[in-house]
Every structure is written in C-alpha cells, then in structure tokens.
Amino acid sequence: MSNVLILLGPPGAGKGTQAVRLSAALSLPHVSTGDLFRENLGKGTALGQRAKGFMDAGQLVPDELVIDMLFDRVSHSDCGAGYLLDGFPRTVAQAVALDARLGATKARAINLVVADSILVGRLTGRWTCKQCGNIHHERTSPPAKRGLCDKCGGQLFQRSDDTVEVASKRLAVYHTQTKPVEDHYGKRGQRFDVDGSQAPDQVFAAMLQWAKQGAH
Ligand SMILES: [Zn+2]
Numbered sequence: 001m002s003n004v005l006i007l008l009g010p011p012g013a014g015k016g017t018q019a020v021r022l023s024a025a026l027s028l029p030h031v032s033t034g035d036l037f038r039e040n041l042g043k044g045t046a047l048g049q050r051a052k053g054f055m056d057a058g059q060l061v062p063d064e065l066v067i068d069m070l071f072d073r074v075s076h077s078d079c080g081a082g083y084l085l086d087g088f089p090r091t092v093a094q095a096v097a098l099d100a101r102l103g104a105t106k107a108r109a110i111n112l113v114v115a116d117s118i119l120v121g122r123l124t125g126r127w128t129c130k131q132c133g134n135i136h137h138e139r140t141s142p143p144a145k146r147g148l149c150d151k152c153g154g155q156l157f158q159r160s161d162d163t164v165e166v167a168s169k170r171l172a173v174y175h176t177q178t179k180p181v182e183d184h185y186g187k188r189g190q191r192f193d194v195d196g197s198q199a200p201d202q203v204f205a206a207m208l209q210w211a212k213q214g215a216h
Helices: 015-026 033-043 046-056 063-074 092-102 116-123 164-187 200-213
Strands: 003-008 030-032 082-086 108-113 126-129 135-137 191-195
Touching: 003 015, 003 164, 015 030, 015 082, 015 108, 015 200, 030 033, 030 063, 033 046, 033 063, 033 082, 046 063, 063 092, 092 164, 108 164, 108 200, 116 164, 164 191, 191 200
Parallel strands: 003 082, 003 108, 030 082, 108 191
Antiparallel strands: 126 135
8 A cells, every 4th residue: 555645735835845845754756746747748748748639729638637647657666655746636526536546545635724814924925026036035035125136136026926815816716626625535534634834844743743654
C-alpha cells in the first residue's frame, strides 16, 4: 500500500512551501498537476496533444484526462512508496475519480486551515516595482524606503491581482469549490486539519507527525 497524500489549502495558506518541505522530509515525490500539464504540453506527449485539442476548442480539459496524466506520472518507480499531490483534486468529481483509480489505496488529505481575514492580509501585501519587476512584501520583505524598490529605486505599485477585492474573490471561489472536497475526505476519516495560522515551522511539524503516523 502506498502513501498518497493530498494537500488542501486556500491561496495564501503556504501550501507550496509546505509541500516542498514535506516531500523532502518524507522522501515522497511532489506531484503538481499544474507542472504535469505544462510538461505534457511542452513535450507534446500524446496526453498533452489530447489536452491541447480541448484547449484549442475552448473547452475544459476533462477530469479523466488530468487523471490519466497523473497516473502516467505516478506509475514511475520513484512514486512506488507514494507521492504528495498538489493542486488536485479541486472538485468532488475529481476526488471521486481519484478514489476510483486508487482502488484499495486510501489517499489522505492534509487540510491547511487559515481564516480569510489572515489570508487576505497575506495575499494583498505584494508590491511590484514598475521599473524592474522586483516584488516586495509588506510582511516578509518590506522595502527599506516606503513605496520604493530596494533594487533599483523605482516606484512600487500594487497589481490588480493583489488587491483586497480580487483576493476576497479568489478565496470565495476556493471555499465554494473545495469545501465539498474537504467534506469528502472528512466523512471518510481521511482528513487532517492543521492550523495554518501558526508559524510555518509549527505547521510543518504538525503535518509531518500526522503524515508519518499513518504511513504504511
Ligand atoms: Zn526595481
């Protein structure tokens, strides 16, 4: 039985960073469906060409095709002991399809829980330099001089993606889509909630402990 972990969490929860750390600590490959997509399209694989057909026609790529890409990747020997899934499943239909393909293997979901008020703060602190594109963050990398880029002295501005309105909308979409996925794994006893508002090291320690416990 292999150790299949799913990482759930809203934008701004620190999922990407934690995924990389967890993957290294558990020696499980980090499989991101976004990366798989780019890879298959870039290399023009048979699966990539099928996906391109849908995209060119302005259609959504069907879940089954995404799952085909996923299982093509995890059939490699480095995934024999398991893997860490990032960016999938995003909907209940995808979760159900994934369960079906996994058969007897039960995926386990780690759910990063962070209040929207905190997430909005994290998502809206980015300031971009008009001149060189350098990015400062109010919390993690504030500029030495307010409103000016440390690298070139250019003016900093806030991209529309980084405004409160857009951040709130992204979070609302996340909750609508992914709450049912959380419930899907919760009902089956396959979900672990981590308080994602803690310091990143504490979040990581909690995730790691749980991920190790149930490993087969
Ligand atoms: Zn600059």
